[in-house]
Amino acid sequence: MVAVARILARRLLLLVPLMLGIVLFVFLVMRFSDVDPASAFFQGANPTPRQLHDFRERNGLLDPLPVRYVHFVGALLHGDLGTSALTRAPVVDQVTTALPLTLQLTFLGLGISLVLALAGGVTAAVHRDRLPDQVIRVVSLTGVAAPGFWLALLLIQYLAVGRGWFPTGGYINPADSLTGWLKTMTLPALAMSLPVAAQLTRIVRTAVVEELDKDYVRTAIGSGLPPRVVVGRNVLRNALVNPLTVLGLRVGYLLGGAVVIETVFSLPGMGKLMIDAVQNGDPAVVQGVVLTTATGFVVVNLVIDLLYLLVNPRLREAAR
Numbered sequence: 001m002v003a004v005a006r007i008l009a010r011r012l013l014l015l016v017p018l019m020l021g022i023v024l025f026v027f028l029v030m031r032f033s034d035v036d037p038a039s040a041f042f043q044g045a046n047p048t049p050r051q052l053h054d055f056r057e058r059n060g061l062l063d064p065l066p067v068r069y070v071h072f073v074g075a076l077l078h079g080d081l082g083t084s085a086l087t088r089a090p091v092v093d094q095v096t097t098a099l100p101l102t103l104q105l106t107f108l109g110l111g112i113s114l115v116l117a118l119a120g121g122v123t124a125a126v127h128r129d130r131l132p133d134q135v136i137r138v139v140s141l142t143g144v145a146a147p148g149f150w151l152a153l154l155l156i157q158y159l160a161v162g163r164g165w166f167p168t169g170g171y172i173n174p175a176d177s178l179t180g181w182l183k184t185m186t187l188p189a190l191a192m193s194l195p196v197a198a199q200l201t202r203i204v205r206t207a208v209v210e211e212l213d214k215d216y217v218r219t220a221i222g223s224g225l226p227p228r229v230v231v232g233r234n235v236l237r238n239a240l241v242n243p244l245t246v247l248g249l250r251v252g253y254l255l256g257g258a259v260v261i262e263t264v265f266s267l268p269g270m271g272k273l274m275i276d277a278v279q280n281g282d283p284a285v286v287q288g289v290v291l292t293t294a295t296g297f298v299v300v301n302l303v304i305d306l307l308y309l310l311v312n313p314r315l316r317e318a319a320r
Helices: 002-031 039-042 049-058 063-078 090-126 129-143 148-162 178-212 217-220 227-239 240-265 271-279 284-313 313-318
Strands: none
Touching: 002 063, 002 178, 002 271, 002 284, 039 049, 039 284, 090 129, 090 178, 090 240, 090 284, 129 227, 148 178, 148 227, 148 240, 178 227, 178 240, 240 271
């Protein structure tokens, strides 16, 4: 536990410059973009030059960039993401409303990805170079090459329009109807998770094959232990170390994929919020969504690092 606490403290210290760097990058990109916050605020109102100047002065837009960055970081530390130019509402309120749906979609997709990857990867490894392995490898290779939005359109065409099993879009809160929530979330989660599941399946297969070739596995099976017991208790636990390192990046892919998938299925999450903000020229909302998504990606990778410590005792020993 001491080693885990030491590594955790080290990771948390590294988060400070990392987050400051992310905030600086987003700040600079938004400041040098073509979108003028003052013009966005008065969009459609034909403001006078004096009104634009007063707005910029009132909001510190005329200050030097370093001063504006310090004020920006200070506002973020107080939970202030700015004000929407379109709705005049705090951006944090819009993010708080949209974020739960994106998290539901991301973690449902992650759960589907893990189940499919473990089932497919272990099955392919156990039946190495035989028909099940060859079929799973072809399917996983196809899944890696298939873009999420294309899968979304196919799922809508065949399972929603063709079969009528699922709605083509929209969202039902699980508090109102759990069945309705599952129906509205299944197709988006599948569209997001299938490419990730395909990638993880190949990684799990490789890791399990390498583990099955080790001496302790042959010794355990030779001593009379059933192969299922050896694979379930020893092989799988040891083989999951490498896939865990990739899992954090795949969660980031799921978060990023929500931008397209939520738009296709008309889900009012973070992705659709950002697309609408880009189309309507609302820079504060775009900035808030990007910062929130980046923060979530960093936090998820921190959690993955901790899980990696739990399943990899050698890393804990090295930190002592």
